Amino acid sequence: MKKLRILSALITALLVISFSAYAAPATIAPGQTGGNGNFIVIQNPPTDKAATFDKSYIISGYGKQGVNVYIYKLENGTYVKTDYSWTIGASGMFFKKINLTKGTNALICYAEDGGVSQSVYLQISYLGTDLTNKINDIRISLDTLK
Amino acid sequence: MKKETIKNIILTLLIVNCIQLTAQIWLDEKLWPEGYDFFEFTAQFPFFDGIVSMFKNVNGDGEISDATLSPNKVVINGGGARIVSYDGTDTFTSALSLVVPCIEEIASGGSVSSDEITVSQWQSMLRAKSIYINLGFETDGKNVGDIFGQPLSDLSKVSNADSIIIYPELMLNCTYVCFKNTDDDYGVRYTLHGHSEQLTEFIKQHTEGQKNDHSFAFELRLDKDSQQDDWGQHLVTFNPDVLLSMDNTSVSDLVVKDVFADTENLSKRADEILGAFGYKPSQIRKTVSQDGVVTYVENGATVRVSPDGTVEYNAIATDKGIKVADTKAQPSQIVNEVLEIAKTVISAADLEDTVILKLRTPLNDTPVFSYTANFTRYFNSLPVIYNKKGGTENYTLTAQFENGYIKSFKMILQGLLVSHEQTAPKPILVTIDSFCETYKESEAITVEDILKCYYVENQGTYKTKWCIKYNGTVAVPE
Known part of the structure; x- marks a missing residue:
């Protein structure tokens, strides 16, 4: 009976550990290595840094069908999992609109499949509307040039 | 019955028949100068209107809007x-x-x-x-x-x-x-x-x-593939100017009604529709199949009118078709001729709607020997696509021109209404994924356009869906 209990406990622990390993973590520490998966390619932004005058940004790309993708955002020194997540479908493509806060938004696109993960670091800066308004007010006309 | 009585009855019938035929001829043609027609004038008065309508062939007020070349x-x-x-x-x-x-x-x-x-x-x-x-x-x-x-x-x-x-x-x-x-x-x-x-x-x-809520494919860089071949799946790319919408606004559902109320109405209207192709019922052999399809067969062509509203004209040879030009014609001329036939068909079918048909074939000024004119019907600003037995039909009206003649003409007639119910279509990415799940071809998928549409069959109510135009064809996934 005792042996049976120990065996049950071991099996339960094994299952818990394996499920834990498959689930995306709640936080990721900066500098943590990104996993050796090859599941997604980010098309937009084209590089790891981008800037926009819009309050939102669409992250797009292609990936392996069935892979789960999560967005993490840097807050108080740690990357915290956000509500943005999706599973890549048969088309292999994804595009997700992310709301931004003013200033630099440090993000991780975390892709996970069968316990293997891949992290893609992105930095998207929201420049706000003040600069846009200033640019829009500049106008050159013949009267100005005279 | 006495001989005299029989003779009087026959004579009376013949005289009434003469009057009726004469009235039909007179009422179908305007005899007086422009703007005045005695019979149209008298038809304004209720009593005379009743008499006039007995003789007149009454067709619907349906017509084609002038938005054929209006931008998409x-x-x-x-x-x-x-x-x-x-x-x-x-x-x-x-x-x-x-x-x-x-x-x-x-x-x-x-x-x-x-x-x-x-x-x-x-x-x-x-x-x-x-x-x-x-x-x-x-x-x-x-x-x-x-x-x-x-x-x-x-x-x-x-x-x-x-x-x-x-x-x-x-x-x-x-x-x-x-x-x-x-x-x-x-x-x-x-x-x-x-x-x-x-x-x-x-x-x-x-x-x-x-x-x-809308992005062009080139902005999201989805017009370029990822260069990844090791995922073992079809990857979709878009033409650069395809507009991807993340807008989830609800759109009114569409109510579709059959144009022909019953077999008798179909038969009567089919006789009228025949006139659009230059024939009269008395000149041509007419049959009605068990499923209600009215077919007219003439030496040079057949005309078929189906209960589901499909009207088809097919000439057995090019020079037996409807003449448009000697050999070549400008596409704009062909389009105008096709629309004139369509206008007559709509009126003869007793449609009351203003039908919006938008051209979907290249249009330029160079005369051609061969040209296919395709039109999509729009309703509530959305295209109407048909789910027919043979597959998805993108066009409400298709006509083939060859060597000076319209050789074939096919049009789908339906009564359309806007429903009080509204529905938001599925997210666009879900639709694309559904499409890819059932895609069996080996050819890569390049999406030429993706747009909201009504995907209809027969009489009923239909919600809006996404239509994917790819590789020269269309699909409307569930």
Whole structure:
């Protein structure tokens, strides 16, 4: 009976550990290595840094069908999992609109499949509307040039 | 019965028949000068109207709208926010009213300069403050001028354009009008003085405070594949100017009603529809099949009218068809002839609707030996696509022209109404994924366009769905 209990406990622990390993973590520490998966390619932004005058940004790309993708955002020194997540479908493509806060938004696109993960670091800066308004007010006309 | 009585009855019947036939001939033709017709005048009075209607062939008031060449959609780019408007909306009309003076200025020549632009320049303008017009079909400069109501002039550099950008350059107080030719990698840009302030104000008015729920495929870089071959799945790419919408606005459902109430009505209306092809019922052999299809067979052609509203005309040989020209004809001439036949069919079918048929085939000025004219019906600003037994039918009206004759004509007639119910279509990515799950071909998928539509079969109510145009065909996934 005792042996049976120990065996049950071991099996339960094994299952818990394996499920834990498959689930995306709640936080990721900066500098943590990104996993050796090859599941997604980010098309937009084209590089790891981008800037926009819009309050939102669409992250797009292609990936392996069935892979789960999560967005993490840097807050108080740690990357915290956000509500943005999706599973890549048969088309292999994804595009997700992310709301931004003013200033630099440090993000991780975390892709996970069968316990293997891949992290893609992105930095998207929201420049706000003040600069846009200033640019829009500049106008050159013949009267100005005279 | 006495012989005299029988003779009197027969004579009376013959006289009444003569009067009836005479009245039919008189009432179908206007005998008096333009604007006056005695029988039309008397028909205004209730008592006489009743008598007149007994003799007159009464057809429906249905007609074809003049929006055949109207653009598919107008996108107002605010440099961040973006709105899309379709034919039938105030924004659409307002945008085009600003575009017309620009086209007028180009068409009239004068101090307008032109140059070539690259794809990159075209895309830069779409990202900035501009108005993008998608025509829905390719056309040349002459027809672009006609679409916007301006006479032909210096639009000769526009050979095969399907879209236009109006870009106000406020700082220089000038406006660029750009046409994208589909047969090369360049566009044509005309530079006009002025118009920029008005256009900029219009764009600001319509995009300020709006969300950015629409992105062109090139902005998301989904027009380039990922170069990843080791995932073992089809990857989808888009044509660069395909507009991807994340807008989930509800749209009214569509109610479809059969055009023919019953077999008797179908038979009667079929006799009227026959006239659109130049035949009279007395001249041609008529049969009605068990499933209710009315077929007319003549030496040179057959006409078929089905209970589901399909009208088909097929000539057995090219020179037995409906003559349009000696051999070649301009596509615009062919389109006009086809629409004239369609107009008669709609009226004869007793449709009361104004049917919006938009051309979906390239239109240019060069006379051709062969041409297929395809039209999609639009209702509530959305295209109506048909789920028929043979597969998805993109076009409400298709006609084939060859060597001077219209050889075949096929049209689907349905009564359409807007429902009080509204539904939001599925997210666009879910639809694309559904499509890919059932895609069995080995050919790569390049999406040419993706748009909301009504996907209909028979009588019933239908919610809006996404229609994917890819590799020259269409699919409407569940």
